[in-house]
Amino acid sequence: MRRSTARAIRNSRCRWAEVGVYDINRILMPESPPEYQDDTADGHYVPAPCQVACPVGTDAPSYLAYIWEGKYEEAFEAITATNPFSSICGRVCDAPCEPACRREAADGAVQIRNLKRFVMDRVGNQYDPPAIAANKAQSVGIVGAGPAGLVAAHDLCMAGYHVDVYEMTGRSGGMMVWGIPAFRLPPGIIEEDIQRLEQRCPDLTMHFNTALGRDVSLDDLKKRHDAVLLTIGAWWGKNMRIPGEEHDQVVDGVGFLRRVNAGARPELPETVIVIGGGDVAMDACRVAKRLPGCKHVKVVYRRGPEDIPARRIELEGAIKEGIEFIYNTQQVSVDAGGNQLKLRFVRTESGEPDEDGRRRPKVVPGSEHDIDCGMVIAAVGQQTECDELDARGMMASDRVRASFDSMRTLDEKVFAAGDGAFGGSTIVMAMSHGQRAAYYVKAFLEGRRDPMPYRTPFRTRRVPVAQDLSWETLPEQEAEFFGLGEKPIEFPEIESTYDEQTARKEAARCYRCDAETGSADYSVHHREDLFSMARTNIVDQAKHKAMLNRRLRLRENPFPEGRAPSLDDLVFLPANLSRLVIDPYREACKISTDLAGKLPLELPYLATGFDEAPEEIRQAVAKGLSALGCSYVGRRPVGDSVPWLQLVVAGGPEPSADAAALVHVQKTKFQPPPDKRLHAAQLLGIAVSSTALLEQCIVHGLEHGFDIILLDATNGIEGNWPELGEAPSPRILRDAITILRSLNREEEIDLLY
Template sequence: MGVYDINRILLPEAPPEYEDHSAQAHFVPAPCQVACPIGTDAPSYIGYIWEGKFDEAFEAITATNPFSSICGRVCDAPCEPACRRTDSDGPLQIRNLKRFVMDKLGASWQPKPVAVTRSESIAIVGAGPAGLAAAQQLAEAGFTVHVYEMTDRLGGMMIWGIPAFRLPVGIIAEDIERLKKRCPGMHIHLNHELGRDITLDSLKQKHDAVLLTIGAWWGKSMGIPGEDDDRVVDGVGFLRRVNDGERPELPETVVVIGGGDVAMDACRVALRLPGCKKVKVIYRRGPEEIPARKVELEGAIEEGVEFIYHTQQVAVETGESGLALRCVKTVLGEPDEDGRRRPVAVEGSEHRIDCGMVIAAVGQQSECDDIAQHKLMASDRVRTDWDSMRTEDPKVFAAGDGAFGGSTLVMAMHHGQRVAYYIKAFLEGHENPLAYRTPYRTRQVPVAQDIKWEEFPPQYPQFFGVGKKPIEFPEIESTYDWETARVEASRCYRCDAETGSADYSVQHREDIFSMARTNPLDHAKLRGMLHKRMRMRQNPFPKTRAATFDDLVFLPANLSRLVIDPYREACNVASVLAGKLSLSHPFMLTGFDSAPREVRASVAAGAQEMGARYIGRERPGDNIEWLQLVAANVSTPPDAAAAGVIYMVAGPEPVPVSRAHEGQVVGLGVSSIANLKSAIDQVLDEQLDFLLLDGSGDVGGVWAELKGAPNLNILRDTIAILRNLRREEEFDIIYFGGVRSGTDAAKLIGLGANVLVLGVAVGLAVGGVMTDDGLQFGQDFNDEDRTTATINIIKASVGEASMMARCTGKTNLHNIEPEDLRAVTIATAAASGIPLVGKQE
């Protein structure tokens, strides 16, 4: 599956036993996990590393990867270029984090053995990564597996093709021993070559299925004159000799031809061998087209290897140093079959490169006379159908480089896991099984909480180069220590994680990424996306679900309008109530009239520190500004010390109002929609300063918000009445009822409120405990704790509200509009007047 291909949108059906957590409501695999051919749950093990849970990280790493210790050093890490942090300060160093865990636990881990439970047996020819990965899968499924290897050791190209300075032999042994302990039903037969010690016919007679994972053991010919000279060797053969312990004396100058993994290893090996002083790599395309992994290329350059680009070999001749490579310059022409631009020779550009040895790393191929006799070989590989992993012999399967050409270690493991699935289906009698799909699984690990996660640059390991004794092949890189690993782990964006918000699920986010990367001409993918996004869905909510702030969501700025990077500008949160009372932010407090005196005083101190006014029947502290709340049908004179007075409305009759002085703001408070129109008329007729909308039914009472869900209709109807009168914004609106956070406040501002009143939210923040009677305050918090908590919740609410404004493209909190919101339930759409997407009125 490609990171953003159609399978990411329309999830293919998978066999039941291949559980895929992508079917979960709140999981979409991260790009790094999709880019990994075996679906390694990198986000989870990275999260575990940050938490210091190394056993859990080890499990997540090894669950899909039998060669995790090896991959920690030499995996080509397709996960890293897929990392979304690549375009900022560099991808997460996922491979190095894996190495940290495996170096810590790999040698000592004791896996739980799996028993043989099936009567069938499978023969696997070739003990490279594809064959051994298949062996593990089949052994874990209960089958007996016999692995036949033509050499004297297991590992294939892992043991024979990767030099020890990149992959020490002891690291390979870790993985092999762990695999053997895990799978006692796997029987190893070393020094068994197909066609010499065993035959395909004998294996078919002895076993229920045969898997050919013979690898691409031989180097391809360059097809140029003079290459049969003894001083011209193929790259894989050269590496095989060195990995077998040889340290041949080389001429002073060595030329390596090619730009892939074998070429990179060959040039760096040559540089370490006695006699060699200079290594040149010639490649027929440019540095942007070279297929070698960037880190390997950079390592070779740092060690002193010279790269000569846009150069094509045409013949090997005798020269001053013993050999001369005749070459031509090239330019890039039209794309060839694999999509890469074809190198075209420049006329008249012939030249010679003198050297003492040529190492040709221009490709690999498979050879086997015994397989060829059964008409199962193509020119350079076993003829195999990718969709079934079968050859023309119904009992014989094939996988890996020997079936599909040269690839990477992790891709070879994917081949092994894939072919194991089809072999199992064959042995169980399934002629047309569902197509294999890499399962994506998650351990749902919490996101790292390092406050500097955005600032940390990539943590690169120390590079040692050739070392003081090159011929001993010392390792070229260091392993992270715990502190470095934790810093690197904290950099992870955790693209697999749910955001925790009602309006921006991980599924929506990933769909947006997929849509943004869709070619307009890719009609199948566009059609699939429309099908996914527009299909009818069951209502997930019960019919009795009340309207709630949670079911109002924000439209991100990039979906609702073009903006000029509001994230770079400060967001203004200040305003002036009725043009008279300056507010540094839109929050006021209420509800503490009946709280213990020391609680009222400490909350008042925190509110005063933050410039928040208090609404209540009496002043909670000596210095805090407050708005006096006058209950309905109660004759209470305005307090001259109050910044404002709120007269609660009990019925349709006008309420007598008065001011203690001209600077005092005055308004009405209404709790019932039945009295809303008359209250609005009085505010407009008498030019009062504001209207308080009580969505709880008892503002200023004993924790009224705990008695039920807030009534959102009261704000909707207020705006509707004012709009009908064409007198919107002639007075300010204060709203109370169920406000818990800055997000709730931002939504209410979008609905038309100007000031929001916090009640129970502050009570809980300062240590209140919910009981049948409301909130009770114990001795867990002292006065300083409560004051600090009051300051913190107001700060958090202000910051969160401004963040919501920025997300909608605003640099002023009070510029949030109804158009910035959408409802996600019918009840909330009806109560708020905000449309529900997909519902036609």
């Protein structure tokens, strides 16, 4: 049971990390519990891959957008809304959001973690969170003050419960305090997050130096509290299970890091070998390199470099610091000889895939060899130990026996979460366990025996897209790497925080996948077709024909009652019928157009409403429109360099030969406009705002060779600032398309909206 549960969690992490550009799993998500604020029910919102990959659902696109705009307090809110340990995660999160970033395959993922660090360093220590007092009589006892336990405590306090946390050491933070070296996570950063949490949760009580089974029993906790949550962590390293590992100079990586983080700076032998390839191995090898006496550190891993689980940035950092990596090598025994240890190894090669999907290492016959060293640090896994739980039958081998589906143990009043229940993982994954456990504990306290399955809620701040114009070409902004520093034994930080200019450049690289447009129908049902079309060989006519037929299939009624007006049918679907560029997020798309085949526009955008504006404003508008290759619609021109579509109104200026188009405005009663052009290149158009006149205008335009129908959704385009009068309605656009479709003459006249 334990193994299958842990495997499901790991596979879940991998699945989100591998979410594709248009992966249907990202779009068709299960419903979120109703008590959580979630925006996925909005058909026009699809969470970005980076947000889905985050175990706590951080709204990364929004905070990146706020950073670019210089709105750091808003960015802080978006970061901390789902993450009480944002300062910590800004430095040591394994950042599953980054491999999920769409830009990863182009010129490198957006450095989301570094940008979080920038915001938290800039704003975090200035924030004074409001205290949320308990408003319920029930209380919860939590064993363990690591990331899972503290996040669960935070969420339960926010829900109004009294919470007591029992911690066996003298500090809050768990492995964040005792397992991560200070050169990656300075103690002050940890304290900053914990102080914010404690200030926000005044009814959270901490009990330090209180161990389960030694200072307090499970029965005691069940009597004191209405529910108990076990987040006891995986504090002990696993054995290598080879002869000779009981030698004094063979230590486990977790214990080694714990002693160093407690302040010890032992003298090490000249050569140290670290066995393993995960997070503990990376921290242990880099710590050893900084301690006195140690000159050479070698990391030995039984699989190849493509399978090592260490995060890329940590692996590269270790290599830069002079640590040697030996791959496809597996330990066999340890032999002591004087002050030296002799490790016997064998070579390995890739075998059949194991339960995690990685290829199992297979021993190469006759490949035995020895490596000499003075110390061995074994970082081959972590385990949980608790005699009290073991005596109650609540342990499954080296973990608490619990179901991930409900976070329950064998005792209905006792829940479990974090590394102690589901295996060694990352900080952010442990935090997500805490959120999940808090949800099920709350449901239990409310008497809900079969609550809706938990899903991480996803929210968007709907930040408008506004980026640096050179966002496509901005290179990845790397933080400065300091490495060992001048005094390695003092554990100085290994990298810098972005300055403001660098942070804004990096934030501008975001593709803003959260701002994708289109209705739910477009997003869900057609996105995979688009992706397939973009990557299908152009000569594969059969596949293209099948996709095209599916896209062209007529609906009985494209505008049923109750369907909100949408631009999808007008803008997106016709574009989808042609082969796409290989990736619309990375390759330039042509957006220039020719109005009625005669008036070229670099951008399909027209401005209006500045006829009576001050001259300096008109000049500024003209300069902008000219630079962008746009045009102006009005009763008089805005500038000589801007194509002018003249609005011809009764009692207004006479039609001008300088106008690129004459657009005759129709108001409450249809007055057939003249079809006279003042020169051959001049366009003719009709402007209409009333749906009652729409069909007459369209038919007249078609029958008399007009080029344009201007659909005025403001009911006053010929005036000043017409969009301020009332909210424009796209209904007239929908009705115009309906009329043209009924006449089967959609291609014969251009529509301007």
